[in-house]
Amino acid sequence: MKEALEPTEMKRELGLLDATLIVAGSMIGSGIFIVAADITRNVGSAGWLIAVWLITGLMTLIAAVSYGELSAMFPKAGGQYVYLKEAYNPLIGFLYGWSFFAVIQTGTIAAVGVAFSKFTAYLIPGVSEDLVMFTVGSLTVSPAQILAIATIILLTYINTKGVKGGKMIQTTFTLTKLLSLFGLIVFGFIMLKPDVWDANWTNAWSMQKLNGDGSVQSYTIAAALGAVAAAMVGSIFSSDAWNNITFIAGEVKNPQRNIGLSLFLGTLIVTVIYVLANMVYVAVLPLTEIATAEKDRVAVAASSVIFGNAGTVIIALMIMVSTFGCNNGLILAGARVYHTMANDGLFFKKTAILNKHAVPEFGLWIQCVMASILCLSGKYGQLLDMISFVVVIFYVLTILGIYILRAKMPDAERPYKAFGYPFLPALYIIMGIAFCTLLILYKQEFVWVGLGIMLSGVPIYYLWRATESKTA
Template sequence: MISVDLLRRLGFKEAFAIVVGSMIGTGVFLKTAGMAQDAGAPLYVLLAWLAAGALSLMGALTYAELGCLFPKAGGEYVFLRNAYGPLTGFLYGWTRFWIAAPGSIAAYAIGGVTFLESLVPIGNYRLEAAIAVIGFFTVLNCFSVLFGGAVQTVMTAVKIVMVMALAAAIMSFGAGTSWDHLGSASAAGWKSWSGFGLAVLAALWAYDGWNNLPMAAGEIRYPDRVIPQSLVGGVIAVFLLYVGANIAYFYALPFAEVANSNSTLHPDAMPVAIKAALHSFGGAAVTILSLAFVFSALGAMNGSILTGARVPYAMAQDGLMWSRLGQAHPRTHSPVASTVVQGVWACVLAASGTFDQLTNCIVFASWIFYALTTSSLFYFRRTLPAPAYRTPWFPWPPLIFIGCAVLLIVNTLWTMPKESLAGLGMIALGIPVYFLFRHRRINA
């Protein structure tokens, strides 16, 4: 069989769109309610968004250097394999393949359908609608990466305008708004550090996706320049958008109204973003925003589909996944088999749990490997020549990131043992599978 390689077709515009578009999905429109329940006051919710944004930036500064060191398909899989050996790399790829990537895709689909219900009477067909959108965007990403990148660019541009317009309109023209909403509960609102940690965990889901770009590094032109610029610039842009949106929510609504919005505790309530728009502008704005929020969720899903399929592709190239997944299509130069399998499994996960259960499990499992990946930079600094980009203020960004990641992991184990143990169990299941693939590769 003739070997077909991935092609470097993505520039800064597409790379920036992947970073921003993969991050801005449903979290900023849904997660504030649960964060308010955990944190206890507007001030602490905003601080949780700030902490999660700063932590994501520390990670982006570090990942940018790693991406320049290894501008290949696979992202964290490649970094961990080269630093800690093939078993560690495989366990990351295994977790990404079975939980993180398809779980994110499923969660975005469920979130998108949640907003779609405000426009279309879906009734008992919520699951079928989620599966349909997963299938549609999976097919789109079987075309060339340039086509997928162009779709991502357009959708990301619309999302940026949408979030800015929402915050600006509420704060400029909304009825019944008040700055008093932001300070009224702060004096007595603090619950606990564990509660604040859960609020940060929820915010991290909304930021999740900044790490996706290195997975597609093998298809980026001028990676030494484009990867750092798009990673760091994308995280900063999203942070500003998120803070602005959340200030607008609390400006429009009393704290109790925010906390009682759509969440695990209030599954039938309206999402906080729609509630803020309805309170400020009435029904017409809700219709427009609901359509825009569906668009936002689907844009994030498209970015996850595009980048996530590159991890099993890279693993299969090393003989640590089914060989068919490591083949690119001869016409599109895209990993079609990997993309399709990822989409099918995402449909299965869409039927397996609620939005919050999926995202909490994903974030916990992912952050274990984020911490390991970030620590690998210390090893590469000693063993490899310096790339064109170097993490500024080293070693503080990776050290801060690792320290906070460990605290986050411990807090999640303590407060959400069921989801945490499920994530750990899935990681552990990868160990015998690794040795099975390794045995097959040796005896091939």
């Protein structure tokens, strides 16, 4: 009798504002506060620092308005996994889902969780990543890692109790961090230092490598292209997860309209914030200080200039709010992909079952376990750098899928059609292929591990299919 009472469908409880805040909240984590240091080291000028964010923002916006067509065609849980499966075949969809579970989503959750802990340590030194809590063999565990895991467990538990609790956290924390970032931007421009601004914009388009000791190195044209690609790894990581709303399409009201609109609004808001935040960094900090900020914490250095001694506390609180809210959105959305894969016989069967609150509880907990393992390993940062290649490849394949589906399903209902089709989606495909090609040519360390993780899904896929056919 108990099983008969379990819900078989998710509840549509998310409106346009909720969906937009999930898009924005999932995008804004810790990246905007730290990656400007690495970007500046790679490109060495104010103009190119801003250009990297503009290029990434353009790519993200084009992808978002293109995904609107796919989300309107397939307004159900699973998002990108569903689009790839429908446009190509189940194997391609599974390879995305496997990469998503192995590192894309879980690694991002781990990275954002540890970022929360790192900035909590500004206020509570006892949870510092530099302390050792205990060791197990060669594994050293810090209080920061334990706190990160604790927050992941807490948010997972909250999300097992239904989408309303996760929605409330997402709305509250995303609005708070948006207002905080706008405050940082406004006060940053008020405190603009004309001498610093003028110096940073002198030779603004002269690309060079900034070393930690303050020295510079010139680039050949080929090396400069590689430097832009390497710099974009950070901005793409910071701008990723915008598509999380498509994973929970089964819980969005009027999904044919609201998902596409929320994708556009959310990515536009975040792109504007990211560009303006980096202009604030350039307005108050010399480029060398951006490039050499302690532990890459550029926002901390900028806040110290803007707010004085209170700056460290202000930015720590901002980042705690930002990362906590970001992880809620990631945790909420991720389990819906595994739920849809399980319904297709390509993931643990138990993940297909919804609990009494109409959420995939088992999927939430196995995601929690995987993210916690990555927290303990300490390898999530390197993996996320290396998965950037795979992330963009899947975006390219998904947008290419728009053209394929127009040919395969010409009569399918399309309540919304990709803006600027066929030109804007084609522009994204060209830009995405160029980014991946530059990484292959000049930054191969960002390619092979991510590609290996993705391709490891091939034998797993056939093993799963064989197991499924035996039990059918």
